[in-house]
Amino acid sequence: MQNKNILVLYAEVMPYNVVAFEAFINAHKNFNLHVVSWGESKKVTSYQEPKHLNITYYKEENFNLKELHCLYNDLKPELVLVSGRMEKKYLEIAKIAKKDKVVVVGNSDNQYLGSFKNIISILFSKFLYHQYFDYMQVPGKLQYEFCRKLGFKKEKIIFPQYTADVNLFEKVYQTTFETRKYNTILFIGRLEKIKGIDLLIKVHKELYESNLISEKLIVVGSGSLETQLNFKYSGIEHHSFMNQADIVKLLHKIKYFCLPSLYEPWGVVIHEAAAAGLPIITTNICGAATSFVENDKNGYVIIPNSEHGLKEALLKMAHTSDEQISRMGKLSYDFSKKITPEMWGNSLIELLNKK
Secondary structure, three states, rough: OOOOEEEOOOOOOOOHHHHHHHHHHHHOEEEEEEEEEOOOOOOOOOOOOOEOEEEEEEEHHHHHHHHHHHHHHHHEEEEEEEEEOHHHHHHHHHHHHHHOOEEEEOOOOOOOOOOOHHHHHHHHHHHHOOOOOEEEEOOHHHHHHHHHHHHOOOOHEEOOOOOOOHHHHHHHHHHHOOOOOEEEEEOOOOOOOOHHHHOOOOOOHHHOOOOOOOOEEEEEEEOOOOOOOOOOOOEEEEEEOHHHHHHHHEEEEEEEEEEEOOOEEEOOOHHHHHOOOEEEEEOEEEEOOHHHEEEEEOOEOOOOOOOOHHHHHHHHHOHHHOOHHHHHHHHHHHHHHHOOOHHHHHHHHHHHHOO
């Protein structure tokens, strides 16, 4: 019997996407995934998808609308998953699929912020969303609330859009939690102002050089601020890039993870930190905090761009015992189970079972 097809029209595929794709194929062997995604001209990273027998990757730049339509016709997919409104030709295929009574799912990690753009999206949601998508797949609570404002019924919104490689980080937690040194803070992210990295380095340097905290800071990432940030004081270590295997090797000495973003629609890295059993400092504008961080329990949720708030959180962590850090980390690990790679695929299968 021939396998059924799912067509994924995506922006940039990242390792956490591949984990979800492969978990889906492993659980549903009667399906093939066909993933069209951005090529080198649009990608932000150099990540290359691994080969898999039942997953075929295509580069979006190799298709015009007519060619993409031909691929759609050849595959005759049971479901089309589209990464939001980023690509006009993706939306055209979504409209065709919807007309063909194929299940069409849109992605959205947007939060409702009361912005002019949000209001326009709500007012014109029939034309911007409903003409293309039957369902919306979202990462968490804040995105769910926005999709409700867009007019999607509760049963038309599914979870999750993103997932960490929970198994990878779980193995590290289970093998290192009894021997961790708890002497380092970890930041992973793009070196852009939106990530709050400039404020984190400023606050850390002040506290570290005043001997108010002893934890060093490891920064992993690159971006436009890379040449402007101060990586020269003794308490900091910078790596422009580290793959997941290298990051895993660091975790035995990490006390907690810090991502003080000014805006973060979701933040898979928070899920990864939780799965690794790390306490977390982040801001209330980080979408993933709603699922993986409880203030004063497994970390601290602070106001974005608050020097006082960040300083206070770092000082609290500095005065937290190793025993309490371990308990906070265990709670993070428990929270990480709320979302798994298998759940991504199961949510799509549930839609197909409704047909």
